[in-house]
Amino acid sequence: MQNLALFQSFQTDISGISLPEKFTFPFYYQPHELSKIAASELQMYLDTQTDFEHNFGLNDTQTGLVIGKMFGVLVCQNNKGELGYLWAFSGKLANENHHNYFVPTVFDMLTENSFFLQEEKLLNEYNRKIESLEKDGQYLNALENLKNSKIQAESELQQQKTRIKEQKILRDEKRNSLAPTLSEEELQHLNFELSEDSKQESILLKKMTKYWKLTLQSLEEKVLVFTSEINQLKEERKAKSSQLQQKLFAEYSFLNQFKEKKSIGEIFNDNPPAGAGECAAPKLLHYAFQHELKPICMAEFWWGQSPKSEVRQHKHFYPACKSKCEPILMEHMLLGLEMDENPFKVNPAEGKDIEVVYEDDVMLAINKPAEFLSVPGKTISDSVYARMAEKYPDATGPLIVHRLDMSTSGIMLIAKNEETYIKLQSQFINRTIKKRYVALLDGLLEKTHGYIDLPLRVDLDDRPRQLVCYEYGKPAQTKWKTIEVKNGKTKVYFYPITGRTHQLRVHASHSLGLHTPIVGDDLYGDKADRLHLHAEYIQFEHPISKEVMEILVEAEF
Known part of the structure; x- marks a missing residue:
């Protein structure tokens, strides 16, 4: 299929919009105005197009x-200084890699006469040969005879052992x-006869054992003729498949x-995740980069119904994924591009103080500010733990009893x-x-209270x-009730029964939960x-006095 007009001009007047000073940091960003316009023009196309059939879950009749x-x-500038944009989709769209107006795949292994298709034919031939042998009547008969003979051998030998006893x-x-x-002489004769009977039974067992060993060995050799081939x-197929994978x-x-080119094998040490x-x-x-276009800014958005396991909202912008995209982009594709600052390397606790709301000889309660790590992260050490360790150098033990996101x-x-x-x-355990x-939700709720159970x-x-996963997820339960409804938003109380990472954020935003994200949730809602x-x-029991303690620090929103 021919790709038409891939570098497209803006349909909207953008003359009054300034270019960003730096390229978008793709893993945490607020879309630039140019990216928003490019995205809206793509969304307009998706709303009206008739080029392909794909069920995004937006039309009940589909x-x-x-x-x-x-x-x-991706907003770009060509060598004439003209601004335009490119469109792309992740994975396949309508079961196809190529569609008009969208950039093609980086590497299409399904092109006609590609080495992949040639090698795939060879692998399919191996599959056919293996399947043919595994369905061969002689092979199946040999397997059945061996199976039945083993059962018979075990039965007969067990019967003889039982008979001996x-x-x-x-x-x-x-x-x-x-x-x-x-008499003594008659007794000796009797014992001799009984002993001979015993020997004969044992001899018979040995003969039966030898017979079945030879019989089964003969049958196994008949099966081996097929299994060896x-x-x-299968070994040859495995080797060919491995060679094909490495070539890919x-x-x-x-x-x-x-x-500069860098292969996916080099980037991921020959072990890329599926779909990378x-x-x-x-x-x-x-x-x-192929077509001499200068990247200016970019954005990605979700179109359609959210998957059952995760939180994706129609038309909302999302960062690039970490496991598949970060190594490709950060270790190679974005080298030399001046980007917006990586917020994950900026200390969010800079200039913030921790308020102590209760303290005695053995413990204290603090009011942790928002955007403040509970414990040191990979690149940032400043945290509640670090501040407490500095403030109480003589304290022993782990200090942090529980964490907040x-x-x-x-x-x-x-x-x-x-x-x-x-x-x-x-007490937590x-x-x-x-x-x-207390949370402020970005919308209105149908009910005033309830219980959420999403692992x-x-x-x-x-x-x-985090994902909702009934197969591998850990139990996560939350009770909730509405406090106030104002200006199209709902303030609620959350009573978490368990304490999973992002539990309240996912339970609020997921379609099987409240389906209404918390205001400012940059992962599951809007920043x-x-x-x-x-x-x-x-509320807890004091570890020394056993007094029931209650601490309240009201929210400032």
Whole structure:
């Protein structure tokens, strides 16, 4: 299929919009105005196009499997200084790699007469040969004969072993009953006869064992004629498949602005995750570098119904995924491009103080600010733990009894010694501590209270995002009730029963939860001045006095 007008001009007047000073940092960004316009023009096309049939789950009358899709736009400048944009989709669209107006895949292994298709034919031939042998009537008969003979052999040998035991009992009974009535010579003769009977039974068992060993060996050799050939073909197929995979890894190469190529095999040490390189971002950048287009800014958005496992909102912008895109982009494709600052390397706690709301000799409670790590991260050490360790250098034990997400503000308990830590921790483990969070939700709810039970696990392709997963997820339960409705937003209390990572954020935003994200949730909703989630109340038993303690710190939103 021919791709038409891939570098497209803006339909909207952009004359009054300034170019960004730096390129978009793709893993955390607010879309530039040019990216928003490019995205809106793509969305207008998706709303009205008749070029392909794909069920995004937006039309109740449409049939077929519902598959929402991530789309990307890249605003570029050609060598004449003219601005335009490129479009891309992640993975396949309507089961195709190529569509008009969208950039192609970086490497299409399905092109006619490609080495992949040639090698695939060879692998399919191996599959046919293996399948033919495995369905061969002689082979199936040999397997059946071997199976039945093993069953018969085991049965007959077991019967003989049982008979030996039974005959021994009978011989012992005969000896004991006749012995008092026999002379010494007659008794000796009886014992000889009984001994000979025993020997004959044992000899018969040995002969039967030998017979079945030879019989089974003969049958196994008949089966081996086929299995040897099948296993040989499987080994050859495995070697061919491995060679093809390595060749694919070597051929699947990405360009950067210096026209340098780097293969997916080099980037991922010959072990790339499934689908690596098929996302919108690498497709867009590769095409731009191929055609001398200068990247200006980019954005990716979700189109369609959210998958059941994760939180994706129609038309919302999202960062590039970490596991598949970050190595490709950051280690190669974006080299030399001046980008917006990486916020993950900026200390969010800079200039913020921790308020102590309760303190005694063994513990304290603090009010953690929003955007403040509970414990040191990979690149940032400043955290509640670091501040507490500095403030209480003589404290022993882990200090941090429980954690709050970096973006969540509110009450945290700190232990000054190990004994206190253990006693407080046990209350969390046994769920005797009562906690209440307050959150502002970005919308209205149909109910005023309820219970959410959605098991969670980390998204391995896009940490730290969490997925709803009934197969591998850990139990996560939350009670909630509405406090106030104002200006189209709903303030609620959350009462978490469990304490999973991002539990309240996912339970609020997921379609099977409240389907209304927390205001300022940059992972599951829309970015704002802050995440409007605050741990405002905690009740626990003091580890020394055993007094029931209640601490309340009201939210500032």
